Amino acid sequence: MDILNTISLNSNRQIKINFDGGDLSSDAGLLLIKEFVSKLGIDRLFGHSFKTNDSALFRYHTDKENLLQMIYMIIAGYFEDDASDELTNDPVFKAVLEKDALASQPTVSRFFNRMDEDTLNQFLTIGRILRKKIYSIQLPEAVILDLDSTLLEAYGKQEGRAYNFHYQSNGYHPLVCFDGITGDLNKIQLRDGTKYSCTGVVDFLQPILDEYLTEYSSIKLLLRGDSGFATPELYKQCEENGVSYVIRLKENAILRNKVSFLVDELDERTRKNKVDYAVVYGEFMYQASSWPYKRRVVCKVEKPENQLTYMYTFIVTNMDSSPEYLIKFYCKRGLMENFIKESKSGFDFACVSSHSRTVNANRLQVHALAYNIFNWFRRLALSANMQKQRIDTVRLKLLKIAAKVIHSARYITFKLCSSCPYKNEFYETLSNISKLHVQLE
Secondary structure (H helix, E strand, O other): OOHHHOEEOOOOOOOEEOOOOOOEEOOOOHHHHHHHHHHOOHHHHHHHHOOOOOOOOOOOOOHHHHHHHHHHHHHHOOOOOOHHHHHOOOHHHHHHHOOOOOOOHHHHHHHHHOOOHHHHHHHHHHHHHHHHHHHHHOOOOEEEEEEEEOOEEOOOOOOOOEEEOOOOEEEEOOEEEEEOOOOOEEEEEOOOOOOOOOOOHHHHHHHHHHHHHHHOOOOEEEEEEOHHHOOHHHHHHHHHOOOEEEEEEOOOHHHHHHOHHHHHHHHHHOOOOOOOOEEEEEEEEEOOOOOOOOEEEEEEEEEOOOOOOOEEEEEEEOOOOOHHHHHHHHHHHHHHHHHHHHHHHHHOOOOOOOOOHHHHHHHHHHHHHHHHHHHHHHHHOOOHHHOOOOHHHHHHHHHOOOEEEEEOOOOEEEEEOOOOOOHHHHHHHHHHHHOOOOOOO
């Protein structure tokens, strides 16, 4: 771009603007992600564990490179395939991918269209391998399996798109399982929009349980689920696999009658004061008509402030802790809503724009993989004051850093913004990555 393309601001004619700055990038923080990816051997893993059904004998842009490109793009906030064309000559992206140019939008789209049921299984395998690497660095004492379902809105003629009456919208209704402690996404499975919350949950969960019971027998497993997962098949599965669970039951007249003694206690507590908040906890043994035997149910009856009606919470469990502890433990499940929110807004899980259900399922797995890589990076590499920050904040502070590229005979030097207020965090992150001890294959 030459001087003829230079413009001046009307507000200050001394300020001139053009796009002739040279080899620059606004995403220098991706160099940190590359270092983390390399430390975990993710790039090598993709090379020998991921392959699409491709009849071509040679491709300039390999499956491994295309997958890495999409991972970096998603983490940097470029969700659309079209962004590939705009980033094709970006010096940071070329550096992290170690390529002369990025794959174009048509190449990326063809890459996704080659994916099938086999690649879905490959993503599951990759997830298990990466989880093993992460646990070799930091093995948790316990994992909380938070089950939920969510709506991924879709607006076209996608296969499997349907109206979901609970969300009152059209789209897909996937099952998700997060680790309630770390926010790691253990598994996500795309389902048609009409599926009920617990549909297929036993088959969905069993591979996760098998992995932990086989590979990580020392880790205590706990499971939380809302009333959509109140099904005896899930209780049985947890009990047979040694998993502690707390699952909410839908309120009904029978359950309310079981806690009439708590209502009497609450009435006595509030007899002289019907305004203030009050709560009581209790428990009882209960057998629903679909249960083969009685199970422990803990409950909470509360009177909200300035209300005369009571609110009930019922939790079925196989744990021995006090009712109050178990109710509060269940309520912490609300953190998962933050995980779901970040996965949608920060990693575009609603990326289901293809007509093919299978392609959409694979796209979702790519975005889920990007989410996990970033979540591990956040937990294991970021400085302590940044570990609790959301992806949008980390992008703003640490990934979206301006850089100028200087090429010499032997080196490529990235000159980052001198006024960057988070340069100390940048250096600390690099140091933290270098100190990681990863069990490589």
